[in-house]
Amino acid sequence: MYYFIMNKYFGRKEIFFPPDVNKWKSDYCEHCGGNHLSSNEPVKFEIKGDPCDFYMYCGFLFVSQKFLDLLKEWNLTGYTVKKATVIGWDKAQTESDFKDFVYYELIITGRCGFMMDLQSNILPKCDFCGRNLPMEDTVIGLSFNNQKYDKSDIFAFDNLTNIPIVDENLKKKLSKAKLTNLSFIKLSEMDM
Numbered sequence: 001m002y003y004f005i006m007n008k009y010f011g012r013k014e015i016f017f018p019p020d021v022n023k024w025k026s027d028y029c030e031h032c033g034g035n036h037l038s039s040n041e042p043v044k045f046e047i048k049g050d051p052c053d054f055y056m057y058c059g060f061l062f063v064s065q066k067f068l069d070l071l072k073e074w075n076l077t078g079y080t081v082k083k084a085t086v087i088g089w090d091k092a093q094t095e096s097d098f099k100d101f102v103y104y105e106l107i108i109t110g111r112c113g114f115m116m117d118l119q120s121n122i123l124p125k126c127d128f129c130g131r132n133l134p135m136e137d138t139v140i141g142l143s144f145n146n147q148k149y150d151k152s153d154i155f156a157f158d159n160l161t162n163i164p165i166v167d168e169n170l171k172k173k174l175s176k177a178k179l180t181n182l183s184f185i186k187l188s189e190m191d192m
Contacts, residue, residue, distance in 0.1 A: 004171045004184040006164040008056045015045045034131035046088035052181030061106040078110025078152025110152025112144035130159040140191045
């Protein structure tokens with residue numbers, strides 16, 4: 001069975017967080033300097049370019065209503081969502097041009113243990129928070145411990161929770177659905 005990382009298309013128009021709009025909660029590790037941002041309120045963002053079904057930005061994942069409807073229709077596991085709010089669009093003349101855009105923050109809850117190389121060695125991580133640490137050499141190909149994998153349809157590494165992983169069957173279904181701004185990288189070919 002092959003596994004794939006869900007990714008965005010590079011070079012596509014993006015989203016961004018306008019300054020001082022979101023109230024961030026910072027989870028900072030004083031041992032490694034890692035910082036994870038979250039928000040208790042709906043995350044607000046602006047769209048640049050045509051609206052897409054999938055966005056990855058600054059450690060956050062966002063999906064359109066169409067994308068979420070498919071996840072629900074297929075009874076997929078390993079995620080939860082929180083409402084997100086579009087507060088601007090660079091192609092809009094008025095606010096009514098984007099008031100019907102519906103997006104959700106996609107939070108991956110499925111887990112598969114710590115990130116490993118293809119020889120099943122856990123990659124360098126902080127001993128306190130678990131965050132993956134910078135490496136001197138590039139690692140080509142990632143894997144996970146199958147005994148730590150909770151068998152969710154969508155899952156992530158314990159130390160890289162915002163990078164969704166899916167199996168080959170789900171990748172094919174998502175590709176067939178023609179969701180915009182969504183691409184896949186084979187886990188065994190991913191480089192870090």
